[in-house]
Amino acid sequence: MNKCPMTTAAGTPIADNQNSQTAGPRGPVLMQDYQLMEKMAHFNRERVPERVVHAKGAGAYGTFTITGDISRYTRAKLFAKVGKQCEMFGRFSSVAGEMGSADTARDPRGFALKFYTEEGNWDMVGNNTPVFFVRDALKFSDFIHSQKRDPATGLRDNTMQWDFWSLSPESLHQVTTLFSDRGIPATLRNMNGYSSHTYSLWNDLGERYWVKWHFKTMQGIKTLTNDEAAKIAGVDLDFHRRDLHAAIERGEFPKWKVQIQIMPELDAETYRIHPFDLTKVWPHKDYPLIEVGIMELNRNPQNYFAEVEQAAFEPGNMPPGMGASPDKVLQARLLSYPDAHRYRIGVNYAALDVNKPRCPVHTYHRDGQTRFDGNSGGAVNYEPNSVGGPVEDVRIKEPPLKISGDADHYDHRDGNEDYSQAGDLFRLMSEDQKMQLVGNLVGAMKEVPHAIQVRQTIHFYKADHDYGSRVATGLGISIDEIS
Numbered sequence: 001m002n003k004c005p006m007t008t009a010a011g012t013p014i015a016d017n018q019n020s021q022t023a024g025p026r027g028p029v030l031m032q033d034y035q036l037m038e039k040m041a042h043f044n045r046e047r048v049p050e051r052v053v054h055a056k057g058a059g060a061y062g063t064f065t066i067t068g069d070i071s072r073y074t075r076a077k078l079f080a081k082v083g084k085q086c087e088m089f090g091r092f093s094s095v096a097g098e099m100g101s102a103d104t105a106r107d108p109r110g111f112a113l114k115f116y117t118e119e120g121n122w123d124m125v126g127n128n129t130p131v132f133f134v135r136d137a138l139k140f141s142d143f144i145h146s147q148k149r150d151p152a153t154g155l156r157d158n159t160m161q162w163d164f165w166s167l168s169p170e171s172l173h174q175v176t177t178l179f180s181d182r183g184i185p186a187t188l189r190n191m192n193g194y195s196s197h198t199y200s201l202w203n204d205l206g207e208r209y210w211v212k213w214h215f216k217t218m219q220g221i222k223t224l225t226n227d228e229a230a231k232i233a234g235v236d237l238d239f240h241r242r243d244l245h246a247a248i249e250r251g252e253f254p255k256w257k258v259q260i261q262i263m264p265e266l267d268a269e270t271y272r273i274h275p276f277d278l279t280k281v282w283p284h285k286d287y288p289l290i291e292v293g294i295m296e297l298n299r300n301p302q303n304y305f306a307e308v309e310q311a312a313f314e315p316g317n318m319p320p321g322m323g324a325s326p327d328k329v330l331q332a333r334l335l336s337y338p339d340a341h342r343y344r345i346g347v348n349y350a351a352l353d354v355n356k357p358r359c360p361v362h363t364y365h366r367d368g369q370t371r372f373d374g375n376s377g378g379a380v381n382y383e384p385n386s387v388g389g390p391v392e393d394v395r396i397k398e399p400p401l402k403i404s405g406d407a408d409h410y411d412h413r414d415g416n417e418d419y420s421q422a423g424d425l426f427r428l429m430s431e432d433q434k435m436q437l438v439g440n441l442v443g444a445m446k447e448v449p450h451a452i453q454v455r456q457t458i459h460f461y462k463a464d465h466d467y468g469s470r471v472a473t474g475l476g477i478s479i480d481e482i483s
């Protein structure tokens, strides 16, 4: 076989890749050994900072096919007619663990999708849970600190976690989800995805609808118990990543049904549940699921770093006809995601192959670190201009959103209750699922100081007396202490 010559990064051929250049066979290494210097220097810079959350992930390309007509809700061309398809990329991740952590840890899973539509990228940066632990982004970094490592010991610490959760009752719904059987998916193919946030759709008539997105696994929900997960982690830290890659290589392409719940704009003012509260779902009986399409993952990346590690999703990527909502956490994520990418992989991250739209891009952004494309050549770089540069299109202006009220720091707990939906979730579980939930909770809380155990168990009891009583019994807390 004719092998191509090995070169330096500048393309000059290399004569020896086995022996560094030394003064005599036993002498010291020479500084003029450029290739040795280049190799070591590049190696030192191989890692970009890992994501502070969602560090460990697995990704694949696929297709999204429209099977249900939602064109009355949105002018986005992707949804113009049944049968339309677009290429997509998905990245699934655990949240709290670092890059080398075990895939089978109990943790929510990120469910990040990028749809390369003809009108630019649509990114859905969801999770495998329909709700979240906090409803105001001001509490996000506090929450994540409580889940990460203790500053003194460098260890994950259940006391930190339960201290935060027990003082943040809005987390109860998500805590119940996390410690249920669904808290450890059997594989990434066997879990649902949810937008969790409320987003919006708007049509050519200027009508806005609030929307929640659901991605239901067509492989069926399958989960792991703590014991099963621990055994797998003992032999394969990369179990989920390996499974997804292997399934796609075998031609077993995982699929998800894509569905939405739709709320007319004005319903938001009177609906009994705060529609922009990230800790709440919209019950299906109020807003039933509507069919949209099928998403299939069918192509593995060629290079993990280039395509999965450098994949940059941002909730603000939405073609005309799709929009955000006043959900406070979503509003903050609109800023924090691109901000993280600029810090982690550089200001030109959007031009990387995995992130780049499949439609033409015409911006007036120029320069910046590692500008690796043509930097728009000699094209005009200011606007307005009289040389025919790209211009705005008023036809795709999002309808105005009515806002009212005084600017203030409003207490997000005022008039909000945190118990009924957590209770609904407990009540829909089978007896086996309830036993798993309680066992998982008791296992995680047993070393936590008594006062925190009691404070948290009161929340479980308020959600459902049976739920709280079972946890109390498991922890040896008397019912009098919590009732």
Ligand code: NDP
Residues within 6 Å of the ligand: 130, 177, 180, 182, 192, 216, 221, 281, 282, 283, 284, 285, 420, 421, 422, 424, 425, 428, 429, 430, 433
């Ligand atoms: P429904 O009975 O109409 O919906 C129940 C939903 O819960 C289904 O989507 C189902 O998803 C999911 N589900 C079923 N079993 C479990 C489980 N053991 N753990 C987690 N999810 C489960 O009732 P509501 O719409 O009134 O919701 C009731 C509760 O269900 C909510 O409080 C919420 O905790 C949970 N839920 C609700 C969702 C929603 O969007 N309304 C979405 C997911 C959960 P599947 O069909 O995949 O089994």
